């Protein structure tokens with residue numbers, strides 16, 4: 001395959017990562033983003049699916065917008081292995097020649113994508129937070145935070161195909177399910193054999209954390225150093241329960257040992273895009289903002305009115321978390337007043353009396 005003959009390459013592909021027969025949530029986000037890119041270029045959106053007897057997922061991918069699903073059904077693909085999945089993707093790329101491949105930047109995706117890219121001798125941009133098509137030449141502009149989030153780098157892969165990106169979960173808008181969307185399932189006859197796979201999965205162990213996913217939550221109440229101690233999260237949990245949301249944290253709160261790392265929002269934690277993000281006692285360091293600034297509504301509660309978090313907040317409350325949060329919980333029983341209060345852009349805590 002001459003991957004410099006870029007005219008031979010067509011269509012946008014999404015890697016349909018699945019675990020135990022369930023698509024990882026980022027796949028639906030990639031289908032949402034992939035649809036936009038495919039429409040802008042004027043090509044088809046396809047998914048590549050590997051697994052063992054996961055036919056239902058091929059249909060699900062079509063309902064979420066895939067025009068074609070390339071499906072490798074093989075017992076050797078039951079569990080993820082770098083060798084097995086790299087091989088099926090390379091075989092399919094050589095046969096069907098996609099111009100773009102999007103892979104979720106999950107643990108699996110971050111393992112798979114560089115292996116595939118180096119085998120195909122093409123470019124890969126890791127952990128992208130924004131993708132666009134250049135209107136001039138239809139090439140993919142891939143943007144990712146670099147140098148500790150201090151600059152945003154936009155990267156193109158001008159001469160080789162496919163253009164490959166891993167995409168940060170929680171950033172792109174999800175595809176909308178449409179039961180009427182029609183697509184084609186193309187079964188792949190992979191040459192994969194047992195000797196291709198050099199790793200053996202002995203056991204898969206799940207940690208016993210509570211699994212309310214930060215990326216799926218519509219309301220996130222996050223605590224930083226300003227909540228002073230681990231008990232502060234109990235108060236935030238009350239507000240989260242009142243809203244049907246979940247708890248997040250800054251890295252400083254995680255480093256202080258108040259809460260598990262799985263709750264950390266930011267550049268080295270999870271990126272979130274809830275309907276409402278409430279930052280309680282969080283200063284708004286750039287590395288924290290990198291993980292939450294695309295939330296639909298940001299509410300900041302901070303004693304320091306000059307805290308940088310107020311620059312990204314839609315609603316700012318200057319006050320002590322321990323005064324404000326209990327009042328918010330009370331006021332939530334009286335939605336009208338809360339909405340009025342939030343309509344003024346910066347609220348002094350005295351207004352909450």
Ligand SMILES: Cc1cc2nc3c(=O)[nH]c(=O)nc-3n(C[C@H](O)[C@H](O)[C@H](O)COP(=O)(O)OP(=O)(O)OC[C@H]3O[C@@H](n4cnc5c(N)ncnc54)[C@H](O)[C@@H]3O)c2cc1C
Nearest residue numbers: 224225226250251252266267268269281282283288303321
């Ligand atoms: C490479 C790198 C990666 C990083 N990745 C991340 C990341 O993923 N996520 C992340 O969050 N950080 C990350 N950081 C750390 C980041 O730079 C900040 O140190 C961190 O976000 C600060 O957390 P904070 O806002 O909780 O604490 P602080 O910056 O100490 O802010 C505490 C805030 O609480 C306010 N406050 C104090 N008391 C109260 C009170 N009673 N009521 C209300 N407000 C009060 C203060 O005014 C202050 O604004 C990273 C740093 C580096 C160098």
